[in-house]
Amino acid sequence: MTSHDDGRDPGDDGPRDTEPTRPLSERAQPAEPAGGSWLPPLTGQPGQGYAAPHPQASAPREPQGPVPWWMWLAVGGLALALGLFGGAVGALLVQGLVDDTPGLVSGGLGEVDTVSTPPLPAENGSVTAVARQLLPSTVQISAEFEGEAGGATGSGFVLDRQGHIITNNHVVADAAEGDGPIEIVDQNGNRYDAEVVGRSPVYDLAVLFSEKASRLRPASLGASKVMRVGDGVVAIGSPLGLSSTVTAGIVSALDRPVTTGDSANDSSYINAVQTDAAINPGNSGGPLVNLEGQVVGVNSAIATTGGGFGSESGNIGVGFAIPIEQVRITADQILRTGEARYPVIGAQVQTGGDEGEGARIDKVNPDTPAQKAGLRKDDVVTAVEGERVTDGIALIVAIRTHQPGETIEFTILRGGEERTVEITLGSEIG
Secondary structure, eight states, X not given: OOXXXXXXXXXXXXXXXXXXXXXXXXXXXXXXXXXXXXXXXXXXXXXXXXXXXXXXXXXXXXXXXXXXXXXXXXXXXXXXXXXXXXXXXXXXXXXXXXXXXXXXXXTGGGGSOOBOSOSSOTTOOOHHHHHHHHGGGEEEEEEEETTEEEEEEEEEEXXXXXXXXXXXXXXXXXXXXXXXXEEEEOTTOOEEEEEEEEEETTTTEEEEEOGGGGGSOOOEEOOSTTOOTTOEEEEEEOGGGOOSEEEEEEEEEEEEEEESSOTTOOSOEEEEEEEOSOOOTTOTTOEEEETTSEEEEEEEEXXXXXXXXXXXXXXXXXXXXXXXXHHHHHHHHHHHHSOOEEEEOSEEEEOSSOOSSOEEEEEEOTTSHHHHHTOOTTOEEEEETTEEOOSHHHHHHHHHTSOTTOEEEEEEEETTEEEEEEEEOEEEEO
């Protein structure tokens, strides 16, 4: 029996160094005029040049008359021009700081050009038509792994017209941690250097950016929530390094709680779309597409004959995709800040040895949403928002389908009595 703390922080990358900006004080000053020091124009004498120093001692000055009206206009115009210039320079400096991390977009998905219109009619049943639409939007990912360039391969798809690419975190994690090279390869074999904008180990998602990829066609984003068991789907990617590979099948289950890691890694739980479309190592990060040509999930893991879940064994007809709804949320967070967040309650829950009766709380951490809501050790959570919870993994997945800051209702058993508690979800980076 193991326990899992849904509040742990898997870590993130530190900020990047920025290029120094040149201070305004380094701008070149006007040259000193020959034969004298630099002096302002003669007051009240338009059209004259600059005064030379007087050879004699200063004589008493004659009283000056009122400042001419045109001088006030000139001074006002100069002040306005300097203000506009300063504002423009400041804006450029701020923009430089904002754009220091390539691919960040302050407005998230709302400020990039994504596509959601189905490219094919609802009655389409042709896998050929789906492949024709999606292959130009699907890329192969080649990333450094353990010091070897191209040691990790996977798949991805074009998110928008700005050059953002969606893939799995586990495809690029090693390269991102070691600042290793990452390339994307389009359908025609063209290679583009790419950078990691941000990634989420918890949801096994990453957003890449390549300016040259802005010429590629974005994939249309659909919805997994409207899918039904038995609906046709198509998986596209580069299994075993074989680029532009298309396989077809059906949705064989929905809302399947699985982890994308190996049996020793329980950090990446997803509420997956299950499919029998053939998925192999190298398909990771590629799109799972409905027959209208819309992405409904990101292929992430496959079942193994040993009974676990992972991405290193061959296809046995059971694959899993991250729902596109979660992809939208995580991509939006990463585009805005370079980081992804996931909801937590601040309690440890048993993730093994459950008997299907609910999720048993092992520990409630102090000063957390769980403690503030009144959860206690040995409480058994049987439902979240009215949806049944059978074990610890199901509870973690149920929580992660919501967002930080939401208030959700838990149904619990305590001392044989059923009661409900409301919990406002906290958040962690990951």
